[in-house]
Amino acid sequence: MIESTSAGKFEIRDAQNLRRITLDRRGFEVLSLLDKRQTKEELLQRIASNGNPMSPEALDRVLGVLMDLELLDVKQDEQETSLLIPRDLRFSCLACGSCCVGVNIGPVSEEVASVVREDLALLDTSGKPPFFVMEEDKEKERFLVCQSRNGACVFLDRDGLCRIHKQKGAQAKPWVCRVFPFRFVRTRRGIRVGLIPECRNMLRSFKGKRLCEQNRELEALLQGTSKLAVAPGFISLTKSKTISFEEYEAIEEEIFKAIRRSRKGMFYQLIEAWKIIVSRTGEAVGSEGITVEDTVHKLYSLVQEIAQRLVSLKGLFRQETGEIRFHSENLDMLVEALSDCPLYMSKILEDDPKNIRSFSKVIMFNYLWSLEGLEHRSVSSALSWLAISWFFTKSLALSRAVKVHRFLLFPQDIVDAFICVHMLLRNHRVKKTLQVLEEKVEEIFGQCLPFLVGHGPEIEISDQKTDFHLF
Numbered sequence: 001m002i003e004s005t006s007a008g009k010f011e012i013r014d015a016q017n018l019r020r021i022t023l024d025r026r027g028f029e030v031l032s033l034l035d036k037r038q039t040k041e042e043l044l045q046r047i048a049s050n051g052n053p054m055s056p057e058a059l060d061r062v063l064g065v066l067m068d069l070e071l072l073d074v075k076q077d078e079q080e081t082s083l084l085i086p087r088d089l090r091f092s093c094l095a096c097g098s099c100c101v102g103v104n105i106g107p108v109s110e111e112v113a114s115v116v117r118e119d120l121a122l123l124d125t126s127g128k129p130p131f132f133v134m135e136e137d138k139e140k141e142r143f144l145v146c147q148s149r150n151g152a153c154v155f156l157d158r159d160g161l162c163r164i165h166k167q168k169g170a171q172a173k174p175w176v177c178r179v180f181p182f183r184f185v186r187t188r189r190g191i192r193v194g195l196i197p198e199c200r201n202m203l204r205s206f207k208g209k210r211l212c213e214q215n216r217e218l219e220a221l222l223q224g225t226s227k228l229a230v231a232p233g234f235i236s237l238t239k240s241k242t243i244s245f246e247e248y249e250a251i252e253e254e255i256f257k258a259i260r261r262s263r264k265g266m267f268y269q270l271i272e273a274w275k276i277i278v279s280r281t282g283e284a285v286g287s288e289g290i291t292v293e294d295t296v297h298k299l300y301s302l303v304q305e306i307a308q309r310l311v312s313l314k315g316l317f318r319q320e321t322g323e324i325r326f327h328s329e330n331l332d333m334l335v336e337a338l339s340d341c342p343l344y345m346s347k348i349l350e351d352d353p354k355n356i357r358s359f360s361k362v363i364m365f366n367y368l369w370s371l372e373g374l375e376h377r378s379v380s381s382a383l384s385w386l387a388i389s390w391f392f393t394k395s396l397a398l399s400r401a402v403k404v405h406r407f408l409l410f411p412q413d414i415v416d417a418f419i420c421v422h423m424l425l426r427n428h429r430v431k432k433t434l435q436v437l438e439e440k441v442e443e444i445f446g447q448c449l450p451f452l453v454g455h456g457p458e459i460e461i462s463d464q465k466t467d468f469h470l471f
């Protein structure tokens with residue numbers, strides 16, 4: 001999908017491969033003509049007929065670049081298909097049904113909807129249609145959102161089990177339901193298997209059976225899909241440094257070691273990762289010249305801008321029917337939490353308690369391993385988005401607790417808040433509206449993160465009424 005064009009540059013959002021690519025006019029012209037099987041001569045002729053002929057050598061160069069960017073089809077049998085599963089990754093589903101409740105239900109594509117439509121006979125929908133249509137605007141894709149009963153998928157039975165699964169077997173469910181919470185990404189060395197941190201029971205399920213002992217089941221799952229996310233050949237480490245994927249893997253390994261060694265929480269793990277990246281680029285970092293006043297000002301104006309942008313999306317999230325009301329509830333809660341966050345800044349920025357650290361390690365490990373952040377302009381930017389997600393998570397957990405006059409937080413509060421934030425930030429409309437803030441997020445939650453963490457209490461607006469106890 002072409003996102004934007006400016007000054008002869010074409011930006012492509014490659015959703016399948018988790019990245020954005022900028023091509024020049026020539027690269028884009030060739031790419032847009034690669035719409036069918038054709039010989040090189042035919043392609044040269046089609047380019048020439050557009051009024052701007054190209055030499056065969058120049059075409060080879062452009063095709064080489066597109067190939068490196070993995071924008072051209074590669075034959076399946078040339079790719080490595082073995083599963084890459086880190087030994088310490090574990091998961092066992094507890095069949096609690098919680099992931100079939102709330103915002104997880106959609107949006108789904110027409111393709112998924114058509115699978116489920118065949119199972120309508122299993123339902124008692126009182127004549128209601130099973131899906132609602134969400135349309136962002138007329139030119140864009142239509143999304144379907146599954147009808148809910150008290151916010152739960154209509155196929156979820158009272159016993160917490162899926163009716164399609166019970167009556168017709170796991171294979172009958174849409175692939176998106178079968179595959180959750182696994183995430184597969186094709187790399188040159190094999191297919192990475194990671195976990196999407198949206199299982200509401202992850203404090204227990206992520207301690208379950210080792211994924212490497214579930215190889216057969218995972219391979220069977222993979223049979224069900226022809227499309228996999230693909231790791232790019234090159235990765236931007238920072239705004240100014242691009243490296244090959246193989247070089248990135250070495251840096252990533254170093255970061256994983258630092259995460260495993262760390263005895264601190266998420267912000268500190270991110271700071272370690274940031275240091276490793278910076279050591280590879282030789283870029284200067286440090287807190288010289290950064291002042292508390294300046295950082296506070298920048299932080300609050302960023303938080304305010306994010307809240308305003310989220311509020312502007314509310315119209316898009318809210319549907320006419322009340323049945324998918326929950327889609328704007330997450331957004332409302334986060335906006336409210338952001339307006340409260342100046343009151344709890346020392347708590348938000350302080351190190352995570354011990355029982356949260358192991359959870360944050362899994363989150364961070366999976367975020368990197370699943371290459372989830374590569375839609376951002378660079379690895380350093382992706383890390384700063386994870387830092388802001390954690391900031392939102394803690395803000396939200398604290399704000400929710402205060403609403404019910406509770407001054408104790410528990411690990412499940414953090415899990416619930418993280419899932420809410422994670423789902424919101426991966427929504428394509430939210431991503432699009434916050435994308436313009438990428439530079440500011442990287443400045444505050446990347447470069448200034450050690451400073452923020454070190455000065456939390458000074459940033460807080462003191463409020464005598466709230467006095468939180470440990471989680």
Ligand code: SF4
Binds near residue numbers: 199
């Ligand atoms: S929330 Fe987690 S444990 Fe519960 S059914 Fe979903 S994947 Fe399984």
